[in-house]
Amino acid sequence: MISAAIVGGTGYTGIELIRLLSAHPEVSIDLLTSRSEAGTRADEIFPSLRGISDIVFSDLGDETLATLQQCNVVFFATPHGVAMKQAEALTQAGVRVIDLAADFRLQSLAEFEHWYQQPHACPELLKTAVYGLPEINRDKIANALLVGNPGCYPTTAILGLKPIIDLQNQQAVALIESRIVIDAKSGVSGAGRQASLALNYAESTDNFKAYSVEGHRHLPEIEQGVAQLLDSQFNHRIRFLPHLVPMIRGMLSSIHMELTDTGALIDWQHVFEQSYQSEPFIDVMPKGLYPDTRSVRASNRLRIAVYQDNERAELTVIVVQDNLVKGAAGQAVQNMNVMFGLDESLGLNFAPIVP
Numbered sequence: 001m002i003s004a005a006i007v008g009g010t011g012y013t014g015i016e017l018i019r020l021l022s023a024h025p026e027v028s029i030d031l032l033t034s035r036s037e038a039g040t041r042a043d044e045i046f047p048s049l050r051g052i053s054d055i056v057f058s059d060l061g062d063e064t065l066a067t068l069q070q071c072n073v074v075f076f077a078t079p080h081g082v083a084m085k086q087a088e089a090l091t092q093a094g095v096r097v098i099d100l101a102a103d104f105r106l107q108s109l110a111e112f113e114h115w116y117q118q119p120h121a122c123p124e125l126l127k128t129a130v131y132g133l134p135e136i137n138r139d140k141i142a143n144a145l146l147v148g149n150p151g152c153y154p155t156t157a158i159l160g161l162k163p164i165i166d167l168q169n170q171q172a173v174a175l176i177e178s179r180i181v182i183d184a185k186s187g188v189s190g191a192g193r194q195a196s197l198a199l200n201y202a203e204s205t206d207n208f209k210a211y212s213v214e215g216h217r218h219l220p221e222i223e224q225g226v227a228q229l230l231d232s233q234f235n236h237r238i239r240f241l242p243h244l245v246p247m248i249r250g251m252l253s254s255i256h257m258e259l260t261d262t263g264a265l266i267d268w269q270h271v272f273e274q275s276y277q278s279e280p281f282i283d284v285m286p287k288g289l290y291p292d293t294r295s296v297r298a299s300n301r302l303r304i305a306v307y308q309d310n311e312r313a314e315l316t317v318i319v320v321q322d323n324l325v326k327g328a329a330g331q332a333v334q335n336m337n338v339m340f341g342l343d344e345s346l347g348l349n350f351a352p353i354v355p
């Protein structure tokens with residue numbers, strides 16, 4: 001059995017990790033931390049766990065660090081800035097670390113410090129960290145001690161663009177014009193469980209708004225994904241605009257591009273189907289069908305539709321996922337499976353919940 005710890009078990013990605021790992025046949029959750037609920041049983045905070053787990057929250061003190069070092073894997077379901085303070089001691093002890101926050105996503109220190117407004121605690125370790133998107137980085141993840149789990153929006157954007165950038169690189173000719181517009185929507189659980197006025201019921205229900213219009217922290221991650229991860233041979237200018245929609249879970253990103261004359265000759269539906277035919281969690285919808293967020297709720301699946309209009313030279317890619325699962329905790333478990341040489345789908349192969 002893999003001995004796992006979750007740091008930050010009272011948040012939304014934390015409870016999602018507890019839900020997924022409790023049902024995982026190869027994992028035992030041996031430590032769960034919370035500063036605010038230390039000493040409390042997790043099923044008192046989350047009655048959904050009654051009969052599933054009797055684990056009690058521990059404080060994240062020095063003694064806990066010693067216990068964390070005895071685990072095989074530690075998930076950080078905490079705000080940015082927490083994992084980077086513990087990662088060095090843990091990886092030196094041979095513990096695998098999966099950070100759901102942004103501490104190990106951006107390779108550029110300057111970008112990290114600009115967008116997250118704090119110095120990085122372990123820049124040397126950043127160089128060994130692997131970006132945890134299995135559909136692109138599977139081999140590196142398998143050998144990694146430290147994984148930066150992707151942000152939720154970047155997961156939809158990078159996987160939505162992958163087949164296009166790959167083919168463009170392969171043909172060494174521009175298939176889309178340089179401008180890419182990503183219009184993305186997230187349910188309110190994307191902002192976490194802590195109380196905030198903007199997220200209270202009367203403010204967020206029956207309401208719909210754009211936010212971070214001047215620039216969102218996930219933009220540099222998407223740019224890094226296109227330029228480095230997908231190794232694009234072309235320069236792309238990306239406009240990313242997130243919105244908050246009045247639903248609890250779910251994320252939908254519409255990615256708009258203009259096709260070049262050469263790009264219009266391509267059958268993009270076929271390209272996407274070929275590109276993802278072996279991926280267990282990526283579903284390319286049949287032509288003319290468009291996914292809704294409900295079709296992926298509480299699952300690790302990500303569904304993609306492609307719409308091509310050659311008369312207008314337009315290509316639109318629509319991507320949906322559950323922000324808490326493929327966008328966070330499910331992807332983290334998928335990464336753990338890859339890191340421990342398990343079947344990548346183990347503990348994750350269940351149908352979404354409808355309605």
Ligand SMILES: NC(=O)c1ccc[n+]([C@@H]2O[C@H](COP(=O)([O-])OP(=O)(O)OC[C@H]3O[C@@H](n4cnc5c(N)ncnc54)[C@H](OP(=O)(O)O)[C@@H]3O)[C@@H](O)[C@H]2O)c1
Pocket residue numbers: 007008009010011012013014033034035036037060076077078079080082100101102150151152189190191192193194323324327328
């Ligand atoms: N929500 C999403 O859809 C989503 C998707 C992708 C990635 N993420 C990322 O995943 C991380 C967790 O997100 P979330 O939505 O689960 O947040 P959340 O609901 O606000 O939970 C945060 C957790 O971290 C703990 N925590 C807060 N400050 C801490 C500190 N300084 N030291 C140790 N523990 C601390 C909190 O527990 P105590 O206060 O009790 O200690 C809580 O359990 C964030 O970095 C977020 O950006 C979230």
